[in-house]
Amino acid sequence: MAPVIEAHHLSKKYQLGASRPREDSLRDVLMHGLRTSLQTLRRGASAGQNSSGPRWMWALRDVNFSFEPGDVVGIIGVNGAGKSTLLKILSRITDPTEGYVRLRGRVASLLEVGTGFHPDLTGRENIFLNGVILGMTKAEVQSKFDEIVAFSELEKFLDTPVKHYSSGMYVRLGFAVAAHLDPEILIVDEVLAVGDMAFQKKCLGKMGEFGESGRTILFVSHNITAVVNLCQRGIVLQQGQLTFQGDAKSAADYYVGEVSGKEKKSGSHMADLWNARGRLPQYHPWLSKLELYNGEGNPLEEEMAIGSSIRAHVHFRLQESSANFEARVNFVDLYGQVIFAARSNYERDRNWGERSGQQEIICEIPNLPLTPGEYRVEAALVIDEKCVDYVEDACRLKIAGSDFYGTGKIPSLGFFVHKQSWQLK
Amino acid sequence: MKSSAELLLRPHTGWQPIDLREIYQSRELFGFLVWRDIKIRYKQTILGGLWAVFQPLTAMLVFTLFFNRLAGIQTDGPPYPLFAFSGLVLWTFFANSVSLSSNSLVGNQGLVSKIYFPRVFIPLASIGALMLDLVIGILLVFAMMIYYRWPVVPGALLIPVYVLGTLLAASGLGLILSALNVSFRDVKYAVPFFIQMGLFVSPVIYPLNYIPARYKLLLGFNPMSGMIVGFRHSMLGGSTDWALVMASLATSVFLFVSGLFIFRRMERRFADII
Numbered sequence: 006m007a008p009v010i011e012a013h014h015l016s017k018k019y020q021l022g023a024s025r026p027r028e029d030s031l032r033d034v035l036m037h038g039l040r041t042s043l044q045t046l047r048r049g050a051s052a053g054q055n056s057s058g059p060r061w062m063w064a065l066r067d068v069n070f071s072f073e074p075g076d077v078v079g080i081i082g083v084n085g086a087g088k089s090t091l092l093k094i095l096s097r098i099t100d101p102t103e104g105y106v107r108l109r110g111r112v113a114s115l116l117e118v119g120t121g122f123h124p125d126l127t128g129r130e131n132i133f134l135n136g137v138i139l140g141m142t143k144a145e146v147q148s149k150f151d152e153i154v155a156f157s158e159l160e161k162f163l164d165t166p167v168k169h170y171s172s173g174m175y176v177r178l179g180f181a182v183a184a185h186l187d188p189e190i191l192i193v194d195e196v197l198a199v200g201d202m203a204f205q206k207k208c209l210g211k212m213g214e215f216g217e218s219g220r221t222i223l224f225v226s227h228n229i230t231a232v233v234n235l236c237q238r239g240i241v242l243q244q245g246q247l248t249f250q251g252d253a254k255s256a257a258d259y260y261v262g263e264v265s266g267k268e269k270k271s272g273s274h275m276a277d278l279w280n281a282r283g284r285l286p287q288y289h290p291w292l293s294k295l296e297l298y299n300g301e302g303n304p305l306e307e308e309m310a311i312g313s314s315i316r317a318h319v320h321f322r323l324q325e326s327s328a329n330f331e332a333r334v335n336f337v338d339l340y341g342q343v344i345f346a347a348r349s350n351y352e353r354d355r356n357w358g359e360r361s362g363q364q365e366i367i368c369e370i371p372n373l374p375l376t377p378g379e380y381r382v383e384a385a386l387v388i389d390e391k392c393v394d395y396v397e398d399a400c401r402l403k404i405a406g407s408d409f410y411g412t413g414k415i416p417s418l419g420f421f422v423h424k425q426s427w428q429l430k
Numbered sequence: 431m432k433s434s435a436e437l438l439l440r441p442h443t444g445w446q447p448i449d450l451r452e453i454y455q456s457r458e459l460f461g462f463l464v465w466r467d468i469k470i471r472y473k474q475t476i477l478g479g480l481w482a483v484f485q486p487l488t489a490m491l492v493f494t495l496f497f498n499r500l501a502g503i504q505t506d507g508p509p510y511p512l513f514a515f516s517g518l519v520l521w522t523f524f525a526n527s528v529s530l531s532s533n534s535l536v537g538n539q540g541l542v543s544k545i546y547f548p549r550v551f552i553p554l555a556s557i558g559a560l561m562l563d564l565v566i567g568i569l570l571v572f573a574m575m576i577y578y579r580w581p582v583v584p585g586a587l588l589i590p591v592y593v594l595g596t597l598l599a600a601s602g603l604g605l606i607l608s609a610l611n612v613s614f615r616d617v618k619y620a621v622p623f624f625i626q627m628g629l630f631v632s633p634v635i636y637p638l639n640y641i642p643a644r645y646k647l648l649l650g651f652n653p654m655s656g657m658i659v660g661f662r663h664s665m666l667g668g669s670t671d672w673a674l675v676m677a678s679l680a681t682s683v684f685l686f687v688s689g690l691f692i693f694r695r696m697e698r699r700f701a702d703i704i
Contacts (some may be wrong), residue, residue, distance in 0.1 A: 019702060073527040097439060097546035105440035112437070124467060125473045138545060139464045164471075400536040 007109060008071040010095070017065040017090050017245075020213045033226035064090040064246045067104070071225075072238070074110075074189070077216040079232030079253050080225045081260045082242035084397065086286065088225045091242070092194055094117060095223065096298065110189030110221070113140055117194070119179030124168035128159055128178055131167055134183045144356045149185045156207075157181035177204055184211045193214060209235060227397075229257045229340035252406055261339045274304035276400035278320075278384060284396060291394045293363075294320035295334075295384050300371070310406035311377060311422055315402075317347070317368045321386050321394070326361030329390070334368055335383040336375065336402065343383075344375060344420050374421045377406040435610035442698055448690045453548050460558070467559035483570055484562030485526075493518075493635050506637040508666045512571075512578050517634040518597050518663045519567035520592070524600050524654055525625045527557040531604025532621050535700065538613050542700050550690070553608040556650045557600055564593065571665055584666035590662035595682045599653035602685030609696040610704050632658055638671060650677025653685060 036247050064069060065087045072078055082088050093099045096114035121138040122131045132153055136146035145152075147205045154160055167175060193212070213235060216222050226232050232239060232253055239256025241249035241263075249259045278292040297305040300314030309315065319332040336345040347368050349355065380402045386394040406415040409422045454459075472478040490511055497503045498510040505513040531553035535542060538552050568589065575582065611617035631642070632654045641649065649655040656671075656678020663670040 093701060097437075098543065100441050100698050101439065102441055105438060108437040108439065109435075111435055114545065117540070120544045123470055125470050126466070128440055130469065134462055134466055137459050138541070138547065143462075224561055428658060 008107075009074050009076075009109050010223075011071040011107045012068055012104065013106075015065055015068040015091075015094065015101050015106060016063060016103040017087075017099070018102040019062050019064050019090075054283060058396060063245050065094075065101075065242075068242075068245075068247045070240060070247065070250060072221055074221055075216070075219045076238050077222045077236045078224065079236035079239040079256065080242065081224060081232060081239055081256055085282075086242040087245040088242055089116075089194065091243075092192055092223070092225060095192055111140075111187075112190045112192065113183075113186040114187035114192035114365075115139070115183045115194065116185075116192075117179075118176050118183070119167075122167055122175070122179065125166050127166055128157075128163045128170070131178065132182055135179065136185075139183060139186055140188070145187075153181045153185050156184055156211075156334060173204070180204070180208050184208065185346065189220050189222065193222065193224050195225055195227060215367075226340045229260065230342050233257050233340075257340065274298065274306055274400075276382075276396075278396045278399055281396040281399065284394075288392075288394045289324075291324065292319065292321045292384055292386050292396055294318075295382065295396075295399045296320075297382075297400065305402075308403040309414065310407035311404055311409040312372045312374055312407075314369070314371045315373050317370070319366045319368065319381075319386075320363070320382055321366070322363050323361045323388070326359050327388050328357070328359040329388065330360070330364075330365045331387040332368070333383075333385040333387060335385070336373075337381045337383055339379055339381065342420075343371070344380065373404075374409075374423060375404050376419055376422060377404045377415070377417055379403050444695075446694050448550065449548070453550070456547055456551070459547055460555060461549055463555035464572055465557035468555055468562055471559065479562070479566065482566045486515060486522045486567060487570075489518050489522070490515040497635050503636050503640070506639055507668050508580060509578050512574050512580060512666065513637070513662070514635055515574060516571050516665055517632075517658045519564065519571055520596055520658055520661050521632065521634045521654065522631060523560055523567065524596050524657075525628070526563070527560050527597075527600035528603050528607065529621050529625060530556045530560065531600070531609055532607035532617055534604075535608045536618070536704065537614070538667075539704050542704050549700060550605065550693060553604045553693075554601055557597070557604055561597075561650040571616065575665070580666060582665040583664070585670075588664040591660065592657045592664065594654065595657045595679050596661075598686040599657070599682040602682070602687070602689030605689035605693040606685075609693045609700075612696070612700050628652075628654065634658055638674070645670065646674060647677060650674055651681055653678045653682040654670055657682070 068087075068091065080088050082089065090099075092102050092114065093116070095108070096112070096116060098116075119131070119135060121135055123134065123163075126134065132150065133143065133146050136153075137143060141149075154163065157180075158318075159174060159178055159181075162170065162174065167178065170178070191212075209231060211223060212224070216235070222236075224232065224236060236253040238253065239249075239253040240247055241256050241260050247351060248263075249256055251259075274297045276295045278295055279290055281292075284290060296318040298316040298318070299305045299309060300316075302316070305315065317334050319334065321332065323330060330350045334347045335343050336347075337343050347370060349366055349368065382399045382402055384396050384399045385392055408414070409416055439452075471481075475481060477484060493514045494511045498514075503510075507513075508516075534553045534556045535549070541547075541552065542549065574580075574581070607617050607621060629635070632652055638646070638649075638655075638659055650673075658677040660670050660675040660678075662668075
């Protein structure tokens with residue numbers, strides 16, 4: 006059978022800085038044109054690509070693959086590796102710079118949940134609008150309307166404008182529409198990162214069903230576990246190049262061992278969040294520093310033992326005075342699974358009042374019961390219930406194998422250790 | 431769409447014609463985008479549809495007072511309020527179409543960067559939504575004619591022609607300006623200014639005979655001058671300057687066709703730079 010998706014020497018080049026149109030006013034272009042033509046004149050027209058010219062970056066470089074009908078493929082890579090660019094080309098949002106892709110079948114792409122939702126329209130109206138935007142006909146939406154509503158579990162709110170929806174409800178409505186698309190090729194970006202766990206499971210289940218019915222899915226997620234569970238095949242992107250292709254499990258192992266493990270060395274107790282790499286464009290660099298100390302208050306330089314205490318100092322800046330701010334620290338395994346989430350608004354006696362400017366918030370976690378291994382520490386700043394800054398890979402924490410239970414046995418299986426008692430009757 | 435659809439995604443360069451087949455296939459989406467724009471406008475404003483008539487009506491009152499009563503501008507026949515209003519209805523539609531459509535792509539960043547469909551739908555849908563206002567406005571002109579006991583003439587059958595000419599000109603400009611606005615946000619500031627100037631270089635508030643004969647053909651480069659003159663005469667009677675109407679129609683068609691090509695050429699970069 007002919008492959009459904011074939012990519013040949015696919016490359017995409019971006020002009021650096023071109024994504025900031027505010028600097029790209031007509032005056033700058035005119036001035037730049039004038040300056041370069043003057044320079045060319047002065048140098049006797051010999052100037053080719055000089056340093057004052059635009060700088061280019063290859064977001065994708067010579068990527069080749071081909072997928073058969075029924076393949077469920079996970080695309081894995083760190084932020085900025087080219088995953089989104091690849092999906093954007095496959096979804097026809099942007100053209101490749103070189104190479105081509107051949108797609109056989111009707112494509113639906115889901116780079117965002119609820120694309121085209123308008124806050125002033127009701128749930129019912131948005132179901133139709135979103136469905137048609139995603140490629141369904143009006144008649145199709147009409148015939149699946151009841152199913153969509155049932156899947157979303159939002160019967161009671163159908164005639165409420167979606168601006169009054171919680172973010173969870175918004176995602177549910179958006180995914181409910183998307184889940185009823187009927188394409189031969191489905192392209193899904195990190196859309197499941199939002200929404201509650203139960204609904205995420207439901208969506209993954211729906212995608213699993215979809216894959217079993219012989220259709221092709223391309224799936225991007227940071228949650229490597231989800232990729233392994235859902236996909237049979239996997240590709241790994243690294244700095245715009247395809248560095249691994251194979252079954253999903255080997256791709257995940259390759260990624261965890263070769264890419265994500267070597268990205269950052271563990272060890273230093275202090276992380277500069279200000280200059281952290283891979284901050285997504287929607288976030289402001291307001292988190293400035295994360296420091297880790299052990300129970301005795303000494304900097305946490307190397308590994309720590311299972312069940313030791315830890316203190317995380319999160320430094321950040323409040324641009325405007327606020328009483329409703331929250332720091333979050335997540336401990337994430339290298340497969341992208343959040344193992345433990347600490348949030349300052351879990352503190353019951355939190356009565357910090359209005360603050361502004363530079364802040365330091367300290368999180369004390371006694372006896373952190375993680376099993377041995379390496380963990381990625383994420384930091385986030387939330388103001389008025391909205392995440393304003395988020396650093397995905399703030400630093401690494403290594404838990405060394407140690408005799409937690411005092412029996413000479415080193416626990417390694419599972420996510421956490423816990424006191425337990427056993428009796429034989 | 432057939433399941434055997436095969437799609438080749440490759441770099442595009444140079445000038446390309448618009449893909450009419452694709453536009454026809456997704457016509458339902460166009461309808462929904464128009465419907466969305468109308469719906470939102472009615473939900474977000476208290477006056478809703480009344481804005482369609484409020485704008486040209488107020489302008490008519492102000493112009494009647496200042497240009498007719500104080501400055502003494504006379505019409506070529508009909509009472510000044512009727513004269514001004516008939517011109518303003520078409521002009522307001524044109525002005526609102528150009529300004530709304532030129533901001534439409536930037537205002538729909540989410541759609542541009544997250545999903546594919548024919549991009550021309552975005553500026554064109556914002557104009558389509560304004561058609562409702564235009565229809566209400568035209569009905570109001572007829573209502574005013576009844577009030578002034580002004581006879582309806584058979585020329586009224588030509589109204590669709592002038593509406594189409596206006597639509598083509600507004601769409602052409604809207605396509606070009608919305609595409610430019612993606613790279614150069616200057617457009618946002620320039621458009622209101624030029625629209626304001628446009629009102630005075632089009633025969634909206636004064637009749638054509640105020641323009642010296644030797645400049646009349648120059649007016650043909652302004653698509654709206656011929657459309658307004660023709661539209662007004664088709665409703666209120668009087669002899670139309672057909673040469674001017676034809677020149678303006680030609681300009682409108684030219685604007686529309688070049689708008690389609692320019693938009694098509696620039697749309698490839700929208701998602702990368704918006």
